[in-house]
Amino acid sequence: MESTIIKSRKFNASFGINHVVKNVNIDIPRNNVIAVMGPSGCGKTTFLRCINRMHELIPGATCNGAMTINDEDIYTMHPIFVRLKIGMVFQRPNPFPNLSIYDNVIAGYKLNGIKLARAEKDRIVEHSLTKVALWNEVKDSLLKKGTFLSGGQQQRLCIARAVAMEPEVLLFDEPTSALDPISTATVEELFHELKANYTLIIVTHNMQQAARVSDRTAFFYMGELVEYDLTKNVFTNPKDNRTQNYITGRFS
């Protein structure tokens, strides 16, 4: 039986008077890949950023409602602990340009002031880079700058950086929209492997991607969660008209 890890109830988020996430209730099961899709401006990215409390960093952003991880209220926890439990990968690969590949992987530890022994660092770096299938490509150039890598490699480095903190949930905000098709395929393959240890929530514009990689799909439209079900049901037998229209390309 699958257990729920992230749960939201009557969750709303706004930028000032602009209400962008409306009354969202969702249960996200552990070790699943969840695709969140919908047209531009439907609130999917905002909802994602609410899960690890990145939303509140934007001036004027507010939210209310219940959001829990393992039945613990995310909004009463300290945001730092939330973000350690729930890692995030962004749309554009954003390795720290002043750090080497090695230091980028352990950047989370460095940022949080956690001192590690050399051997421990080496182990984390190798482990994380192996997990994202980057170890063999970069093991001889670990001391080169992270920005030296190609876009797809940079994005995998960013995933390794998030994985290194051993979070429970990984959030991806359109992780492949800045990548070429081959890099996209590599990253998509990763999702299948990462799912064994983490719960992945992926915001995507790309319906084929949602269909390929996810176990469940959530469809957002105008800030509402219109439909949320097993991916195969959403794509073959959508219950809502708006979902039907979206996946058949009648609006975008």
Next chain:
Amino acid sequence: METSLQAPVIPSPAVRDTVGIRKRIRRSFRQIRTESVFKQTLVIAGLILVILVLGILLTLITQSLPSIRLLGLKFIWGSTWNPVKNVYGAFPFLLGTLLTSFLALLICIPFSIAIAVFLGEYYPSGWFADVLKNAVELIAAVPSVIYGFWGLAVLVPMVRSLEARLGIDQPLGVGIFSASLILSVMIIPYAASLGRSMIQMVPEHLKEAAYGLGATRWEVIRHVVLPYTRSGLFAGILLSLGRALGETMAVTMVIGNSSILPKSIFAPGNTMASVIANEFTEADKTVYLSALIELGLALFLVTVIINIIGKKIIDRFTNE
């Protein structure tokens, strides 16, 4: 490309359109002419500036030739400045300039970086940020003679009582330390405003990457914002150093104007600029005048050298 060279095919009913097209083409020729005039203006403006700088350098060199001939290198290393006996050693002033400027820099760095971080990252908008921003800009707008007055009226008595408490005999108040304090206030806006704009340019996605890894605001500033902007911060500090080296009026008023090699930072002294300002009208001999101009040349060279070193350091930071 080839098609654009061919005459445009004009449909017969639209004869009036031909005139319109011709007109438009003529207009575009005019635009091309304007373009080249504009470019020439820019080149001339740039050339004038270069000629001006070279002219200043040339004047300084030719005017200081009598003093260079008479004194040679003794001018730089000599520590006695006695116009009556025709002995001109500029070392006390060179030391005074470097000492006041670097001391001022040392005092101003923490404040200007703090202001830059506060306005750039921590609190970029709101009424307090506006007030602070304007106040910092106003610091640069106050004429330096006003700083001199303020220094004499407020700062010097304070420094004097500090010196008395430290047990220095002859607490004068005026001296190298007072001049550095005044300078440090005057140069804060340069480093602070450049630093602020650099900090505001740190890409949002890098900061988000750090926040996403559980960093606090301080950790983001410490590990992302400051490393990313260090060359900009350094450039701002260099700019303020350039200002400090050449600042004349306020320094002249509070430094004490003593031509003896200063024994401590509380002793009165002189900078190259303050000597020139003080003695230029009194220079009654050719050599005396020439020695003062050579002092100007030395100041010019010191500023240039420090700027070149600074640029090299910035390059090294940015290439990393």
